[in-house]
Amino acid sequence: MARSSTRPTSRDVAHAAGVSQAAVSLVLGDKWRGRVSEATAERVRQAARALDYRPNLAARNLRLGRTRTVLLVVPALTTEFFAGVYTGAARVAAQHGFGVVLYPSPEGVGPARPSPATTEGRPVRAAQVPDPFASAQAALDGVLASSMAADALTAIRGDRLPLVMLDSDPTGSPGAATVNLDIADGIRQVADHLLGLGHRRVLHLAADVPSWTFEARARELAARLAAEPGTALHTARAPISIEGARTATEAALTAPGPRPTAIVCDDDKLAAGAYKALRRLGLRVPDDMSVTGLDDLALASALDPELTTVHLDAELFGERGMRALLAVLEGREPEGGDIPVHLVVRGSTAPPRPRPHG
Template sequence: MTARRRPTMKDVARHAGVSVSTVSYVLNDSGPVATDRRNRVLDAIRVLEYSPNESARNLKRRSASTIGMVVPELANQFFAMVTEGVQRAASARDVLVVLVVPDASQQPEESQTRLLRSQRVDGVIYLSGTGTAPASLYDLARSGPVLLVDEQIPGLELPAIVCDSRRGAREVAAHVLEMGHRRLAVIGGPAALWTSQQRLAGYREALAGAGIDPDQVPVHNGDYRQASGSKLARQALCETSGPRPTALLCANDLMAIGAIEACRELGLRVPQDVSIVGFDDLPLSSLLTPRLTSVRQPAHDMGFQAGSALLDQLEGTTVEPIPPLPVSVELRDSVCPPQEET
């Protein structure tokens, strides 16, 4: 069988009895076309089953056809929700998203950015897993727009969509302190990550405001994964020279879940023996036993705004700085006043 030739704009114009420019005006809504001519063009498109060559169209009008999204992993629901938001923004403008996740066999972020260069994407949304910028990211930024999401990288002046992590951490820590806790420990994220630093700064502000020396509160840095939270909670609860902490401030929900798991294995009740809070407010956080008190970040909105801002930039629109998106503290069952020691 002979493959059917794909119809062109010239074929549509010939069938409709109009010029190619008229067909272009109808397809792109870029010029005035009389109603009868417009209807003839639309009829020809239906009859011939014509579909535009998007790559060619995008080259001519200099708009995006493909953007890249670098994300550390998708096992973390927060990253998945941000990615979904980016996809929704891109889909609304008929733009494809090339999703890149780490290659464990290489330096992850270097392999990610190399792949994006090879795909010739129009722009990149970058969600860092380390807080540092690989050399290849600078190459991407020189060749096209790069936008950061949920992150700021020192020394790399790029637009970023972030949440007010510092305020959220301050408010959730203040709630724990208002419940009467004075012996606390922090299960923090990667020390180099901007989000980790912001959350730690918020915790420290709440501690100082309650008259507690922040330097006297131990900080255990993990990697935002559940296993890390479990390991560090054990350290915080068992490897202390004084009385054990009555509350753990966890810098994300996955580590908080790991901390709850560690408490159960140690025979400690949550929240009666140890109160625990998280950050992100993943969908599963309200389904845990006990339900987890956490800071809600609008993950989907962050992704959608990041995607929209990058596409605006690619279309030549000046993107104004976007202030940090608001967060909220969701109070649930994982915090209660410290129990009297027997």
């Protein structure tokens, strides 16, 4: 039979599936669970596919008072980790009929602020400076944001949009919920691995970024090493870049005093910079210096030797974050508990060389 040239309606789907229009609305709106059977839901989906039915989302959203669009705020688009977060978040959003708008906020800088603007030396009134998020509160249903981009949130969200925070202090988060990786346990695994190998002098190559997640890493590393007699911890801060890490590592390792035998890096990119510094100083990994990272990016297995690092499941992180936001939007309690992480031991760590006598 030739298909009609007119656009199929929900009534057509209901007739083809042998159900009511209300059932079609429940199934295609992903609100059918507990209200219609799985067999009925599948029958509706098959009928919709056969008819090539596409619901009028604009009309439905107008009725519901929603845009079915959420904002994901991350520090950078070029970072492999946050690309994974976006992939996981967008996958879950799509399953529930939501779209995701991605906004990069480098170093936590939000949308353009009007106060410094001038025209021919004269201040410009705030209303004259365009704000790319002026209509965000009307165009979005909610926000999912990394704590490293927290400064952008006030201008984007105001006080109205539901917010879920990633990598954020659960005791002081501005969001309705927080979703965290178990970073503290990851750092404990790193410290225990190095201590088990016999390392007692450790350099912490810390990310020079004001963020809860990096502060938590520093606290946990210091606490774990302090609990072991005879340990010494020195901290060097670096921007999250290979060259910045190289410079900071060279400065730390050429400073007066006993040289560390292991470097704990806040992420894999910092570890790559540490590798470069060690080569320039004529030191070998892991013979002269053990190095660890955190993230388990593709870079970790590209380094030579391959990097011992903590694996963080970025896509699962994004999925859990989006599920939490959808739960908040629906008035449900989000899933609790931190996401487990695990240490991947590779060739960059080994017992320290015995110190020469005399």
